[in-house]
Amino acid sequence: MSAILGLLQRDHSNISRLLRVLEGQLADFETSDPVDYDTVIDILDYCRSFPDRYHHPLEDRVLKVLQVRDRDAAERVGDLAGQHDALAAETERVLRLFLDARKGAAIPRDDLRRAARDFVAHYRQHIEAEDAFFFPAAKKALREEDWENLQNAWDGPADPVFGDREQEHYRRLRREILTEHRSTGTR
Template structure:
């Protein structure tokens, strides 16, 4: 399996941890507990700033490259590229709703809960479809030169949460993930959690 596919699967696993955290916080909120809008906003901010700006565009380049080798992949490539745009739009809506709620705007619990549930379910289904239907085709078709072009097309920025150094804004998320997993990394301040 090419290193790029392995990396993308690892990134998907990290995104699932964030979706689990978002879902857990939303379940508490649905039971009437005080929402942690800051934590939820930070999770959504990360998902709209890192995957939407770096992960998905790199996948789109690889998917487009695949079509030269496997034109029969056109339908799934078009569907997944369209889903990337939907994920970005629904993430922006969710981020705006959470920011408004945190600022004190009157908003029903049901609106936020529905937004989170839709976003989480859609992103999970999307990643599952990529891993099931397109990653094997990419692994079989793309050559070293193709992966070089994927790397060259989108400048990659360091991951601010799951990279070597966790940005200050994301340390709370890291601690929450570590707490949920019971991995013992909850007190780290500079290094990334061992869960990566």
């Protein structure tokens, strides 16, 4: 399997882990008072600074090659860039909401919960659709040289949470993920 496709699939599994952690925080919203907003904010901040900036643009580039190699399959994938823009806008909107709440704005807890729950649902739907059709179609249609070209043009950084050198900024989030790993046995 191409290294680029492996990278994209690993990103999906990392993002899915974060969505599970986010869901766990939402369960706390039902019971605890006051709410700890930091983990939710860190996850949304990560989505803005890594998937939105590097993962989604790389997928957009893969789709451009798929359009050349298999136009029908690319059409079935649809407007991936538009979906990515919508996810980025939603990420930004929900992040603002939680940042305001953390600063003390009077935002009903139900509104926060609903916004975060919708965010998780939309991200999951998007990832599942890519895993189910886009990645297999790319794997089938792209040639070795296409993957090599994508690889050579790729200049993204290591993942700031899951990479070998996590960023200081995400150290707390990394601890949350390890806790989730221990409590569920998932990875």
